[in-house]
Amino acid sequence: MEVVKQHLGGRREYYAVLGELYRAVLESPDFKGKISMLDLDDFFLDVRLHTRRRLIENVTKGDLERALRKHLFHKERWYDFYFGPLMTAGFPAGVEFGLGQLRPFAELPPDVRRFVSAHHYKAQNRPRKRSASAMETPRSEDWFLHLRVSTVGRMDAVEKAQLGKRRTLAAYELITGAGEFTRGLVYWAFPAMDDDQCYMMCDETGESKHFEVTDLPTFIARVPGVEEIADDMTRIVRKNNASELETRIVACADIFGMIEGSAPLNVRFLLKMIALESLFLSEDDRDNLGWKLAEKVTYLLGDSKYWMAFAFGLLPHMGFLGNVPEGMVTDDFVKENRSESRVRLNREVVRLYRKRSSFAHQQVRRRAEPINDYDYEMVSWLLRLSAIAMLALTKKGITHLRRTEPSDPSSFDGLIEKLKY
Missing domain, CATH: 1.10.1740 (Rna Polymerase Sigma Factor; Chain: A)
Known part of the structure; x- marks a missing residue:
């Protein structure tokens, strides 16, 4: 200068x-x-x-x-963030979790432990009314999500760490359904997806800064049956050279992370539909989007045992979490009912897309049906199954949506064409 x-x-x-x-x-x-x-x-x-x-x-x-x-003007350096407190179940110490690692309080650096202890004491002794859910959490049960960010600006580090935390929690919640279904077997939850937690930041110079809002813990658990899926999600959110399909899955998780429980039902439904579209629709899909979305979802999930169990009344409702009981939907049942299952799923997606369009374009039609809780749970369920199915496809060589040539084995659209016949 x-x-x-x-x-x-x-x-x-x-x-x-x-x-x-x-x-x-x-x-x-x-x-x-x-x-x-x-x-x-x-x-x-x-x-x-x-x-x-x-x-x-x-x-x-x-x-x-x-x-x-x-x-x-200084050189790029590393910033460490510790988000918490978290209460966890079933995770080993230091396990890679999204963009970070889960660490128990006892394994944090000494300076961070001192800071957290001081903050916790101050928070627990605030002169305010406290609810039963805000009782002091023993330090031995506290865990923290550790994220490392390499950048120049301090506030740039804060923004990237907040994005990393949101992406990490949203990606896990997306594939587990945690906190999204109000009915059924729910034994894990994310009470908040926003920033109402404290975090500690320290850089290589030893300087530190924190933002304090509340001391209420978030509870996360390692969900049986989805460990491999969670590891796959961690793998793709960390990739620097992700494929188009992997990028779409991460973008879907980012949109999912924008959804807050305090938002109106219509808005939450719209965001879920946008996330679903981000997985399936490419720039080639310009017209009849609802029909094209329904077709792709139908051929990806139409013979899924989850969907069939619900579509044919074998499960009480969509909110059921966990594996379909063995023997409930047999391979013979799938073969016999595949066509009807696809018809029912196609009809359901078209119905949801019609409601999405009516709300997004503020179309006021006579006898138009309002968006309800059933619609929201349905799109939530389909979004979760679609993300899991897409993750599985990334391990089978599917890397992008559009076909670049008539016979494109790595194209999702090419796969859909094969499934039609």
Whole structure:
């Protein structure tokens, strides 16, 4: 940066030069994707402190450049985040979980343990009314999700870690159905997908910073029967060179993570439908989207024992979690009822898509049926089964949706064409 000694002269010139510096930083190859606007805003708020509290009229461009360099310009470094407290069941210490690792309190670094203990004591002794669910959690039962982020800006690290936490929890909840079904056998839950937990951040310089909102624990459990699926999801969210299909699964989890229980039912339903579409529809699918979505879902899941057990009344409702009991849906039953099963599933997806379009485009039609809890549970169930089925396909060589040639063995659309005949 060129040092200019002349005074800027006034606020207009001052902010013009500051804007030039901001653009130069954001467009620099050294900082692109490693600096957040919040890092620059932090500098902006403290600029008088960085320029020795001079009046704007007495600040030079060189002062701004030196202050910004001192505040921001350092090498890329690692930041450690510890999200918690978490209560877990069935996970071994240090297990890879999404983008991070699950660690018990006893295995955290000493400085982090001291920080967490101090925060916990302060939180437990707040002068406020406490509910029975907010009773103190023994330290021996506390676990933390540890995420590492490599970047330049401190606030950029915060944003990436928050995204990593959301993606990790959303991906696990997507494939397990945890916290989504209000009926059935539910023995694990994610009470919150938002940021109402504290976290600890420390970088290589030893500096630390935390944001404190609540001390209520989140409970997660290792769900029997989905360990391999969870490991597959962890594998793809960590990949740097993910295939198109793997990228779609991760994007689906990201959309899923945006859904909050406090949002209106219509909005939650719409987001689930968008997540489902993100798995199946490509840029070639421009017209008759509802029909094309239904066709692809039908041929992927139409002979699924989960779907058949529900479609033919063998299970009480969709919210049933766990494996279909052995012998309930036999291979012979699947062969005999495959066609009818696909017809019923196709009809169901078309119905859901019609409701999605009516709400998204605010179409007011006579006798239009409102979106209800059944619709939301149905799309939730189909989304979970679709994500699991897509994960399985990634291990069988399916890498993308569109066919790049008439015979494309790695194309999902090509697979669907084969299943038709």
